Amino acid sequence: MNHKAAGALHWIIPDGYIPEKSSGDLTSHESICVLNCSSDDAQLAITIYFEDRDPMEDLFAIVPGRRTKHIRTSLLEKNGASIPVGVPYAIEVRSDIPVIVQYSRLDATQAENALMSVMAYPL
Amino acid sequence: MNHKAAGALHWIIPDGYIPEKSSGDLTSHESICVLNCSSDDAQLAITIYFEDRDPMEDLFAIVPGRRTKHIRTSLLEKNGASIPVGVPYAIEVRSDIPVIVQYSRLDATQAENALMSVMAYPL
């Protein structure tokens, strides 16, 4: 059975931030959570925008067909450079086929955790 | 009086995760919160997508007419299998009549709790 793609090709998350510190059992992190409902792989191109410097463009990721991928932003990289910690930024996700994107952050700066999540904004 | 259905037939939540641990007074859990405004029952068919294996399809639930149901994901099952804990996954909810779907997670990994919630994405 061939499953159709669903969602949108282009998603925005204005509030990105990788906390500098972790305490307690868990590690502070953010995830870009993508669902690909189709039978085909989705090729993602991610752009990172900053407050005071030019964007990092074309960080790539793949979400296989009929799979989800919860992408840790700290693991994205381009030419050996990754997203700096402790700096406000924003995220743009483009996909070659429709997908659905949610963003979540676990802040473990304190021993007790804080969580936030939003559905990304589809363009 | 006969109340009409409202919302959408098809909803997506890319960031599902059942925490492995609980501490303190409350238990870590997620809920798929569904409102059925109509006078008729809503029949739900839920699909769970993973990062590294085929989806679990057709987990069923019913939301009676003029009722809400806050479905604990840990209680969903099919042929005796339930959603594994500590594993990233995504959720697709289909309903035979329009409903409205929100997703919330209480993480009690630490003694102090963290909460997150999103409106599901309607397709």
Place this chain on the structure above:
Amino acid sequence: MNHKAAGALHWIIPDGYIPEKSSGDLTSHESICVLNCSSDDAQLAITIYFEDRDPMEDLFAIVPGRRTKHIRTSLLEKNGASIPVGVPYAIEVRSDIPVIVQYSRLDATQAENALMSVMAYPL
């Protein structure tokens, strides 16, 4: 100057819950946060849906023109009855003119707080 109304007439929040306990400095509570951009008052009629009993209908509130109102759900009442604590429920907000609705919960069950917030779903 006469300001126009903006938003929608009908909003849904599937995940309502008033925590039973509070610890520490703050009190557990939920708020239905409404913005009325227009110069005229907005008359709200709120319906509360449950898992196991008929809805409570027509809880009323007013948001004056060019004002916001952050309505504590625990203060809503009808014929002396209010929303029970510790029970899952859902919220429907109807307004006679367009408004914008957001829902937030502060859970102070533990001494340290947890927060969640969603934009309500417009019908």
Place this chain on the structure above:
Amino acid sequence: MNHKAAGALHWIIPDGYIPEKSSGDLTSHESICVLNCSSDDAQLAITIYFEDRDPMEDLFAIVPGRRTKHIRTSLLEKNGASIPVGVPYAIEVRSDIPVIVQYSRLDATQAENALMSVMAYPL
């Protein structure tokens, strides 16, 4: 290369609140997180609505082209007046070109933090 603007001109956040207290390592704050995908600057005009007094209008901010800006609400001001702390309010953001807006709050009233975030509602 000339990049096009994306998003909407007009965004609403009904639940604004600047916590009065901070404990622990971090300071309670809110941010209006704006992404400007275009090559041109975006000029923002922000209106703050209250429960019991007239709105504060025309608080201005600029988001340069191809940049994000995470605007601390406590730093917005007009004629030397800023948004009062400990008071429920609502936020309206107008931009001269399309942008995307998200709102996040870190509550550090307790030593352990709480986070919430929503995508603003586009009009």
